[in-house]
Amino acid sequence: MRKPTVVLGLGNPLMADDGIGVDLVERLEQDADRYPAVDFIDAGVGGMSVLHMIEGRRKAILIDSACMDEAPGTLRRFTPEEVHSTKILAHQSLHDADLLRVLMLAEQLGQAPGQVVIFGIQPQVVEVRQGLSGVLLDRVEYYLAEIRSELERSAG
């Protein structure tokens, strides 16, 4: 049974800070009992599959690394309407995906959740290696606190 709220952690833990979303969702899942109305999903580099993970939910919270022209480690909370994508897709491959376009498609198909909130985290390093950079690692508790307060607000 789908729960009304879903938290998706996006990214690849083999690509250093790109894995921040997956790292955070794994940590949040450890006290999932506190949030009986929330599904926590490690969505990896989910691409189009995100469409199905958010369908039928009241609220979707997406955690992802994001190039936002901010200092490394900066977390920003935003909605899809508050940004536009600067990503150029070659459209040569199934493997290029833009989360914002997936959300646009969900909207168009009438499958978008009532509310979508994105937590973007500016990466310090994106390269083939496991483990987060020190800048992000030092802020993990702060990121978790921000996302938990979003969850408390959802519950309220």
Add this chain to the structure above:
Amino acid sequence: MAKTVNVNVHHVTRVEGHGNIVVNATNGKVEKVEWQVPEAPRFFEAMVRGRSYEDIQTIVSRICGICSITHSLASTKAVENALGIKVSEQADKVRILMHYSEQLQSHVLHVGYLVAPDLFGLPSVVPLAAKAPDAVMAVIRLHRLANEWSDLIAGRTTHPVTLKPGGLTKFPTEKELRELLGRLKNCVADLKAVAEVVLSAAGNIPNFTRETEYVSLKQDDPPTYTFYHGDITSTDYDGAVSIHDWQSVANEYMNDQSTAKWTKWHRESYTVGALARFNNNAPLLSPMAKDVAKMFGLTQGCCNPFMNSVAQIVEAVHVVETSIGMIDELLTAGIKPENVKTSPKAGKASGCVEAPRGILFHQYEFDRKGNCVGADICIPTNQNHAAIQQDFEKFVPEILDEGEDAVRLKLEMLVRSYDPCISCSTHMLNVQFVR
């Protein structure tokens, strides 16, 4: 009319899933045609060194978000071959079901989201959803079914968690399999609807052929349209090569145009993927899949790379129809619990499966403690780069008179038809705040 054409589809750093297309022609004379793949070298092979044989699958499943089950299966088979671990018939069957879910997922996405917009002259699936909402909804229902099918058997949609050397950590229950069976039977109508819609625009599939060597798995015992077991064959070769000798098939080499390795076997290039499997194994397709191939006029020996997408539709039908039969067999036998224990030892071996986009090879070497001391992975997309280059060289002079925009579009469509996997390991957001 003599044409001057300059196409330079060149993508800057941080654009994902890209290769560069360069064409220069002056007064009808082609001066340069290049498929450039400025992909960063992959370091995943280095990442598994020193890791236990039990951890390899978890790591390599993250190489690719679309083919994570395929990478998991290839690596697990390689580990089992290296350590001499046997797998039960039941586990083997459930793994093939898992693999089929990814074939359906990937093929439906590729045809629905990338190829269909081309055939209808639209830039992406977003406007297509407005123009042909029923067809797009059928694609989305099929994709959702395939995702939930992966969830059930692999433990989640991407990056499977139920695989382990020797079997699976968890089997679906008979109740779950019965539910899946019902859903697979019901999805046939959607598969037919997607095939009909693509057929309605099939006149826009470019008419281009180039004599090509097609390489795939083949399985004689029992004869199977295989994605999982068997040996390596090609349309230029009557015999079969053991998957353990895959390096003698791939013959990887470096090319100035690319940081990815290219491959060749009996010719200057070969092609892998759905059309390669079809060309080597078509008589073994399921009855409904054969009907769909007939509907499109797809026959064995087809050398039009654009028809790869049609072969994907045929295979989508095949995996659904075949899975229905396999689930029946599993239910008849009943699901039995398994508790396989494995222990480390030294060894070196390969594992091979068909990714949706073509044959995939993994090879690992382990020391006596079962820690990885060497790895070699050869992905299908790299095996297709030389073929894409050769297609470009033949195709460009044939379409030069159509002008720059048509040349650009048709070459992009050609690349898309190969369903490549390029730089797919990260998908960061790139955003600007508007308010």
